[in-house]
Amino acid sequence: MQKITTFLWFDDQAEEAAAFYTSLFPNSRITRVARYGETGPGAAGSVMTVDFELAGQKYTALNGGPAFTFTEAISLQVECADQQEVDELWAKLTADGGQEAPCGWLKDRYGLSWQITPRVLLDLVAGPDRAKADRVMAAMMRMQKIEIQPLLDAAGG
Template identity: 85%
Template sequence: MKNISTFLWFDDQAEEAAAFYTSLFPDSRITRVTRYGEAGPGVPGSVMTVDFVLAGRPYVALNGGPEFTFTEAVSLQVECDDQREVDELWAKLTADGGEPGPCGWLKDRYGFSWQITPRVLLDLVGGEDRARADRVMATMLRMQKLEIQPLLDAAAG
């Protein structure tokens, strides 16, 4: 089977976005940049696609023009080990025009949605103790950026 890559459509910020994203995560790099030729539809010589690896996974960013924009229907979830990691990614992704959203979701400066999720949350809501999971979920639903200690406090009852 061939690789499956996530394909992201930008207006004209594909290279800038790929450089930003690859600066945030280890095992990330830009692997190829292609340019529009005389056949178009972009300006000859301008960036058409940027292939990049983000935390070991392949992505392609396209400068396709303003016809399509991102929605929350597609997002990337980042599982974080601790509050420091949550805080750092949240700050970087919401900087320069990004927007915080509910329950650990945010939009970055390009309008792309991310879920910055402490790994412990997944364990707390996924366990068999449904009363604990409900307390944690109720606490999480009141947050924007997720805070681990209140989630743990809710789990403890």
């Protein structure tokens, strides 16, 4: 049982966003859609919340109106196995109005920030060789989408 669920506030795109996100990752699905009743604040019958799972992790999306928007202060990090996975997720998440940002970060079309991170980057910067980690970090700082080969080249010195 997952005790803590990430709760995402959307203006009015909760169901659309949940459908998009669940299309990106295996073991993902929409599990429940709740609708506003007569007492609102949304229009009766409109989507209030959408519960969904991404790669088995639970999330809830709320249609809460325009009072709040996402910031980069919170992001969803996706650990990727290889460059192909990085490239595919990057392309899908930046499509249709998404925005690239430095160091493997991006905002999707709904304004939610993501970090598309190859596992090798995490391993290289956390390794015991601080000089190698610093070279890898310096290479990563020059990137938007993370490219694995330049990281490996930097690691090699």
